[in-house]
Structure formats: structure tokens, C-alpha cells
Amino acid sequence: MTPALSITDLRKVYRSGTVAVDGLSMTVDEGDFFGFLGPNGAGKSTTIHCTTGIATVTSGTIKVFGVDAVKDYRAARSLVGLSPQEFNVDVWATPVQIVDWVGGYFGIPAAERKRRIDELMERFDLTQHLKKQFRELSGGLKRRVILARALIHKPRLLILDEPTAGVDVELRLDLWRYLSELNRDGTTILLTTHYLEEVERLCRNIAIVSKGKIVRQGPKDDFLAGSGIEGAYLAATGATPDHIAAGAA
Amino acid sequence: MQTSVTTPAINWIGLWTIIRREVQRLMRVPIQAFIAPWVSALMFIFIFGYVVGPRIAAIAGHRYLEFVLPGVLMMNIINAAFLQATSQIYFQRFMKYIEEALVAQLTVLNIFLIAPLSFVGGVFNTVTMLPPFLRWLAWGNPFFYFINGLRHSMIGFNEAPEPLGAVLSLALLAILSIGVWRLFSVGYGLRE
Numbered sequence: 001m002t003p004a005l006s007i008t009d010l011r012k013v014y015r016s017g018t019v020a021v022d023g024l025s026m027t028v029d030e031g032d033f034f035g036f037l038g039p040n041g042a043g044k045s046t047t048i049h050c051t052t053g054i055a056t057v058t059s060g061t062i063k064v065f066g067v068d069a070v071k072d073y074r075a076a077r078s079l080v081g082l083s084p085q086e087f088n089v090d091v092w093a094t095p096v097q098i099v100d101w102v103g104g105y106f107g108i109p110a111a112e113r114k115r116r117i118d119e120l121m122e123r124f125d126l127t128q129h130l131k132k133q134f135r136e137l138s139g140g141l142k143r144r145v146i147l148a149r150a151l152i153h154k155p156r157l158l159i160l161d162e163p164t165a166g167v168d169v170e171l172r173l174d175l176w177r178y179l180s181e182l183n184r185d186g187t188t189i190l191l192t193t194h195y196l197e198e199v200e201r202l203c204r205n206i207a208i209v210s211k212g213k214i215v216r217q218g219p220k221d222d223f224l225a226g227s228g229i230e231g232a233y234l235a236a237t238g239a240t241p242d243h244i245a246a247g248a249a
Numbered sequence: 250m251q252t253s254v255t256t257p258a259i260n261w262i263g264l265w266t267i268i269r270r271e272v273q274r275l276m277r278v279p280i281q282a283f284i285a286p287w288v289s290a291l292m293f294i295f296i297f298g299y300v301v302g303p304r305i306a307a308i309a310g311h312r313y314l315e316f317v318l319p320g321v322l323m324m325n326i327i328n329a330a331f332l333q334a335t336s337q338i339y340f341q342r343f344m345k346y347i348e349e350a351l352v353a354q355l356t357v358l359n360i361f362l363i364a365p366l367s368f369v370g371g372v373f374n375t376v377t378m379l380p381p382f383l384r385w386l387a388w389g390n391p392f393f394y395f396i397n398g399l400r401h402s403m404i405g406f407n408e409a410p411e412p413l414g415a416v417l418s419l420a421l422l423a424i425l426s427i428g429v430w431r432l433f434s435v436g437y438g439l440r441e
Contacts, residue, residue, distance in 0.1 A: 014441060015441065053436070053440065054348050054440060055440060056436075056441065084345075084348075086345065088346045088348060090274070090341075090344065090346055091344070092274075092277055093273075093274075097270075097273065100266075101269075103266075104262055104263060104265065104266025104267075104269070105260075105266055105267075105349060105350055106263070107260050107263055108262065109262065149349075
């Protein structure tokens with residue numbers, strides 16, 4: 001079976017000379033719920049940007065369901081839904097406009113777009129806020145709009161870059177439930193987060209990235225069988241609990 | 250259950266979405282989009298029509314106000330078009346939502362020749378009023394042909410044949426469109 005995402009020897013050096021990703025390789029199988037973990041600045045967002053065509057690739061290959069995301073990033077991007085870390089929207093636009101415009105960029109016809117928007121607004125409890133501008137929404141509602149936008153074209157691979165940052169407990173639980181349902185229905189999900197509880201609850205496979213390289217990758221159960229996800233994370237990134245305790249002292 | 254997303258040679262729905270989005274945005278800023286250009290045009294008309302105009306001799310039988318009006322109108326159209334487009338692209342880049350438009354096969358351009366080209370394009374004077382060594386700036390200036398065409402349609406006065414202006418304007422449009430399309434295709438300035 002063609003993997004949902006296959007990255008081989010990805011290297012990304014920015015014009016400033018910063019090596020953000022340095023020989024990263026990983027595979028996400030179709031249907032997987034994949035946790036992509038690492039400290040800030042480890043290269044997670046850059047890897048996502050390279051996958052979605054926002055950043056160019058210095059060397060290496062990226063394939064999304066077999067489509068070359070380096071050579072034909074638009075074709076690959078049409079298979080991917082992206083919920084970025086930042087709220088990159090026109091803040092004076094309404095939720096419907098934000099979702100509708102992206103649906104239009106993907107070439108979805110108006111009638112189908114309308115149906116899909118109604119469905120997403122309903123699903124994310126945004127129907128009470130349709131006429132509000134994005135800037136008037138709470139943090140949790142803003143996150144829902146971004147998720148709705150990522151799902152407008154029913155992507156086969158959904159990439160979530162810290163989707164629950166700044167979200168209240170209620171929405172977080174609701175989001176987890178919705179993501180599980182999506183995954184059950186066949187959407188492959190790549191999740192980056194700093195909430196390890198989220199990874200433990202949702203993901204089946206995990207990769208930990210540090211300094212632009214994958215330092216550990218495998219099924220979640222393997223992580224749990226050892227020192228747990230937190231222990232594995234701290235060990236893999238070179239920051240053991242003792243190390244942290246010593247730093248705090 | 251998945252929606253199949255086709256990538257046509259030209260994404261007409263994407264193109265229409267960008268036009269629709271821009272119109273919706275313009276409607277949110279009516280003063281900036283519609284009132285400001287009018288105020289600017291009226292100020293020019295007042296100064297050149299009623300303050301300076303009466304002291305200037307008629308041009309080809311037309312009062313100076315009649316002569317300058319089409320030029321001022323075209324200058325404001327060009328300025329408004331340029332400012333709206335560039336400010337929006339800047340804002341989209343700043344807020345990063347231009348990244349979303351990268352999936353559509355479309356737009357970006359950068360110039361800073363608008364004001365000088367407008368002023369030597371015959372807004373306030375005929376080409377023959379310019380010193381001979383500066384006249385080539387008018388003949389080679391696309392804005393001159395825009396103004397010349399509008400002026401001819403309004404008062405019947407022209408300094409260059411309209412078909413020539415139309416051909417040059419269309420050629421310029423084609424060249425710039427290809428340039429913009431190429432820039433956006435490679436994500437110039439958008440993808441690092």
C-alpha cells in the first residue's frame with residue numbers, strides 16, 4: 001500500500017544558513033494517527049511546511065500518497081488539509097468566508113462548497129457565529145474555524161500543527177472525539193503537539209524529532225512499554241528528568 | 250467519502266474565488282476604496298480647473314479643465330488599482346494567509362513607477378509641451394496611451410492613434426500577466 005506520507009533524507013537549510021531539518025526520514029501509513037513530537041525549533045513545522053509546499057526543499061524527497069510534493073507541491077497539497085499553528089487568516093472575514101475561499105482555491109464547485117460549509121459549521125458548533133468577524137471570536141472558536149478550513153476539501157491526510165494549543169478542556173475533548181471519528185472514517189492524521197496526554201490518547205505511531213533528525217520512531221505501545229512517552233521523549237531529546245531537575249536546582 | 254480534487258490547467262473556480270474575495274474585501278473598506286480616490290481627484294480638478302486653469306491658454310480649443318479631467322481620472326484609476334492590489338498582497342503576506350492561495354494557480358507583482366509614469370504620461374500637459382529630450386518618456390510610457398485613449402473618448406483630443414495605444418496596452422497586459430503567473434507559479438517571495 002502506498003504510504004500517506006513518505007519522507008526520505010529531507011534536508012532544509014534556510015537562506016540565513018540555519019539547518020532546520022537535517023536528513024529526516026519517516027513514513028506515515030495510510031489510515032494512521034501519527035504523533036510527530038519534538039521540542040520547539042526541532043524542525044517539526046519546517047517539515048510540515050516542506051510537505052505542504054510553503055517552504056522549498058534543499059534536498060530529499062517527500063511523497064504524499066505517491067505524489068511528489070517537491071516537484072508538484074500543488075497536486076500533493078490538494079490531498080492535504082493543514083491546520084497551522086498560527087491563525088493565518090483575514091481577521092476581518094467571517095468563518096464562512098474563510099472556509100469558502102479556501103474551498104474555492106481548491107476548485108470545489110459552489111454548490112458542493114456550500115453543502116460542505118454547512119456541514120462543517122454544524123459539526124464545529126459555529127452556526128451561532130457565522131456573521132461574526134474572525135477577530136471577534138474566542139481562541140477556541142478561532143481554532144475550530146481553522147480546522148473547518150483544513151477539512152473543506154475532505155483531505156486524505158490531515159496535518160495538525162498544535163491544534164489544541166490555547167483551547168479549553170471542553171473543546172479539546174470535543175476535538176479529540178472528532179479527530180478520532182475522522183481517523184476511523186479513513187483520514188490519515190499527522191499530529192504535532194506538546195501535550196503528551198493527547199498523543200497517548202489518540203496516536204498509534206510516534207516519531208520524535210530533535211535537531212532536525214528523527215531520534216526515535218515506532219508504535220505507541222513500544223513507547224508505553226518502556227519509560228512511557230514522556231520518558232522516551234525526554235531521553236530522545238537529550239533532556240532527561242534528572243537533567244531538568246538539575247537545571248531547576 | 251473523499252472529495253476528488255482535480256487540478257485543471259486553469260483553476261477557474263480558484264481565479265473567481267480570488268476576484269470574489271477581493272470584491273468582498275473592498276466592500277469592507279468603502280471610504281478607502283471609493284471615497285479617497287474621489288477626494289483626491291476633486292482636489293486636482295479644483296486646483297487645475299479653477300486655480301491654475303484660467304491662467305493657462307486653451308489646448309487644441311479645449312479649456313484646461315476639460316483637458317486635464319481625463320488625465321486626472323485615469324491617474325486616479327491607476328493609483329487606486331495599484332494601491333489596492335499591493336496593500337492587499339502585503340497584508341496577505343504579513344498575516345500569512347497568502348499561503349492558502351498557493352494551492353490555486355495564480356497572482357503577484359511589484360512596481361514603483363506609478364507616480365512618475367503618471368506625471369509624464371500627459372495628465373497635465375500635451376507631449377509637445379515637454380522638452381524634446383523628455384518626449385520619449387511619454388511615447389514609451391503605457392500610461393500615456395491609457396490617458397490618451399480616455400481623453401479622446403471624452404473630448405475628442407488625441408496625440409497618438411488609439412489602435413496603437415490599444416495594441417501596446419494589450420501587449421503590456423499579456424507580458425505582465427505572464428510575468429505574474431510565472432512568479433506565482435514558483436512562489437517567488439512566498440516560499441523560502
